Amino acid sequence: MAGLTEGRPRLPRWVIPFGLFALGFFILAQAIGLLNSPPEIGMGNLQKIMYVHVPAAWNAMIAFALVLFWSLLYLWKRQEKHDLLAASAAEVGTVLTGLALALGMIWAKPTWGVWWTWDPRLTFTATMFMIYVGYLALRAFTEDDERRRRWSAAVGILGAINVPIVYMSVRWWRTLHQPQSTPSTVDADYVLGLRMNAFAFLFLLIFFVAVRYHAARVEREAEVRLEERALADGAVHV
């Protein structure tokens, strides 16, 4: 007889306190971004959108780098946990990419006069978004476990090729989008807000991936139990 807690995945103890810390840090970072930076000469207060748009884009790329890392690890070691970790990072990265795209549009309308333009940076970011939406769709629609894991690892590795292209697109092509905003390229007044928000998004990314991975492990465990029970039922009835 299987005990209630036998082999049951547990959410690591650090996750919920860390989530609360991430939320507090995020509130502080947002307040600093909104209240503690002067309007920029060219953009005015629209500059404050940088504190959410840029960290969302950076952390989406970090998430996709993790997808690459865990996909490679899965193909090497063939351990299910690496597949679930890659899927968790892919989902969080897709949410952040969608958010970065939407925030970019909100910034573009008053700055460029249009919501969207087929600029290389925007086009490659939209492509990146579609690749990982495809990755998640592939996982949702492939029933065979082994095939799903192998195929999604392949997409996770091939999709990562686009990530450095997105990052470098503003240098490689003449684009409407300005060069990367980093603490070394923005004015000193904006460095603190940008750094704080970058870390705030990173902490949320870690929290989201941890919870998503835990949920995936529990779902998988429930599936295994269901399959075992179905097999046991079959054995009884045959």
Next chain:
Amino acid sequence: MSEWSFVIAAYGLTWFVLSTYAVYLMRRRTLAERTLTRETREDGWQG
């Protein structure tokens, strides 16, 4: 629309997306744990 309305829209969207995703994850976790508890109990009854 003024500059500030775009700024507020951007921050509002950020909070909406991140908090909705956090709620979705916590609900997914709760649902998965409930399902596992049910499956484990049913396993137990059969055993």
